[in-house]
Amino acid sequence: MEDKKLILHIDWASQPSRAIVCFCRMAKIPHEINEVRVGQLQQRDEKFTAINPNMQVPAITEIDLKTGEQFNLFESHAILKYLAQSRNVADNWYPKDPIKRMKVDIYLDWHHQGIRQSLGFLIFKMLFGPMFFGSETPQDVLEFQRRNQTKDLRLIESWLSKAKFISGDEISIADISCACELIQGRFIELDLSKYPHIEKWLQMMIFEIPEMHESHKFMLKLAEASLQKQKKQKQKLDKPKL
Ligand SMILES: N[C@@H](CCC(=O)N[C@@H](CS)C(=O)NCC(=O)O)C(=O)O
Structure with missing residues (x-):
């Protein structure tokens, strides 16, 4: 090449x-x-x-x-x-064996309408929509996506409770796609404490693999700055007017 x-x-x-x-x-x-x-x-x-x-x-x-x-x-x-x-x-990334490959493909196909749709939608509608376009989303729509997000997180948790990685015992492109999506939850302080396998795996994927960590430094800083800004704005709104 x-x-x-x-x-x-x-x-x-x-x-x-x-x-x-x-x-x-x-x-x-x-x-x-x-x-x-x-x-x-x-x-x-x-x-x-x-x-x-x-x-x-x-x-x-x-x-x-x-x-x-x-x-x-x-x-x-x-x-x-x-x-x-x-x-x-290396073969683990997208295995040639049809059964192993099928397991990676299941994740890749599911991802777009699964966790990307529910978590990505919530982040966009709760944060970037109001920030860039001044748009507000009705609470019932947010609630619907929160329920979808719970269902999606439970599915990922069930995969990770059976194997070390999303599609089996070796890391694949499915893990990379999933981890890059889930870490975006930092923008809305996504609470993963009910999903111990996801928490452990995500920590390992983002903070223990140097190439992953390096590629996330900018996003992690941006998410932290955005959270601080949201907190300050909330404090301002909550402050009683004298
Ligand atoms: N299904 C696409 C999704 C790509 C996507 O949503 N890209 C976003 C950034 S994360 C984008 O470029 N948005 C700009 C726009 O839609 O105008 C993929 O997996 O590549």
């Missing part, structure tokens, strides 16, 4: 973006990073929509250095699978 150049188009605050950076770092896949700032709406620039017409990060560009030919790919799980299959990476 030395004859190919790989560019990752990402935003460090984006869960699926971090997943592909983490995978490239852990599987030692050479790459360059091109930051596309979602907060500045750079995903809508013509330059980027030529790469991903769906106007979302992450996306990748692969350039053949001999012929100059290039292709673009979007959707984080399609990217993870493509990279795992086109590079000489």
